[in-house]
Amino acid sequence: MSRLWRYITSSRLWKSIYRNPYPRDKRSRAMVILNSLALHLHPVRVPKRATRITYTWGLGGLATWCFVLLTLTGVFLMWYYIPTTQDAYWTIVQLQTEVTFGAFLRNLHRWAAHAMVLAVLAHMTRVFYTGAYKPPRDFNWVIGVALLLVTCLLSFSGYLLPWDQLAYWAIAVGMEMGGATPFIGKQVRMALLGGFEIGQQTLIRWYTLHVIFLPLACILLMATHFWRVRKDGNISTPVYEDDDEETLRAVEARRQQLAE
Template identity: 70%
Template sequence: MRLRDLIVNNRFFKSIYRTGYPDTARKRVMVVINSLALHLHPVRVPKRAVRVTYTWGLGGLSIFMFVILTITGVFLMFYYVPSVREAYWSVVSLDTSVMMGQFMRNMHRWAAHMMVLMVLLHMTRVFYTGSYKPPRDFNWVIGIVLLVLTMLLSFTGYLLPWDQLAYWAITVGAEMGGSAPFVGKQVNIALLGGFEIGQATLIRWYTLHVIFLPLLLIVVVSMHFWRVRKDGNISTPIYPAEAAPEEVRRRLQGSAPANDEMA
């Protein structure tokens, strides 16, 4: 107890945490409201909505994968060279000569696969709990944007090793874009950065992969979390009155929720 006082009762601690040590419900609320990162999260969440078997933590796991991708991706950027002559060999040297290089590369790859899987499962959970319905319909649309961004991040990363797999993947991708009606030719040139695959293509996709798409994803994810808060927190199951558990029936009958129903 005295050690805690020593840490929290001084000017330095209070200059960072203005509300002091969060030892009351009010102070805990203030911590969330006053924090840049935490205030994206709802202050009060019904216990039932955060039950593991309701959300399965899948949105949280999606963002966790993104965090792993960012950390390992920055590590890879120290060694990767986005040039058609050196890209492949810089990836080979990551596997053979850089300490923890192969581990970091594998972490990055597996986290990318897992992020696609988690986002798809999260979307499935949202669908099966009916959470896409008003007032959460706009957040569903934001979610679709996140799904597309996740796919684009995967696809642009696929090109970077500049091996046969990458070369033919971008060929297929650019051809698919090229077959779009009316604007096909322009799309094809935009994707390749010219008329054929080369340095302009690599630098274009590299910039998309390491800067543009991750930044955009961070902005859109922030909107997504903000909307969860603004749309009345995570959805909760709606029961016909007679089938509702006791706790819900009390609420439906208008009695105020007990404090311990909120997490």
């Protein structure tokens, strides 16, 4: 290490920004993760075999990044979109044809939404296929199911907002489905429509759900989901066909210990 570098890294200014020494050993690596707002979401230690890309395929992370992209592009879309039955469709047409990068922005939001649904479904399949839903991760599986539901509702509510023929008939079908709920069908239909027929009150309800309630619910559930991944002993440890007896026993013992 040069003298200049040592001088810089031992200065008070440097230490006020970087509170830990450069992570060269196990302890300082753990401290960097624990003391960083962004990094502490990540577990301090992950079993080496769980970091193989072919185990998780990074699908949970992919779903998270789709959500971040959707939030960013969604905020820009809100600058142009007006949630009234007269303006909604035309503001989208205007965005596509007159706003610089408007079509790009809209397509980014739309494709990220499709990608998020696919990533969540693929992530759920991976979790099921690798048996990661078993104790101690059974509660996190339930949180996951809620996340899947919120993701689908976000997708459906977004589909309605352009207020074109596709949107109109999607609402019509969705409301009839809601209306078929046993015993409280009428009330569910009324709550979803905001009245007796599709109109302004329906659009504003679904818009509010799409831009406030569902994203907030998603953020809360995601925070709980990540917290559980850490508390359930980090990500599950995979076993492979060519693992020897000893490794299999060690992995199973760890699973039992965490499940207790």
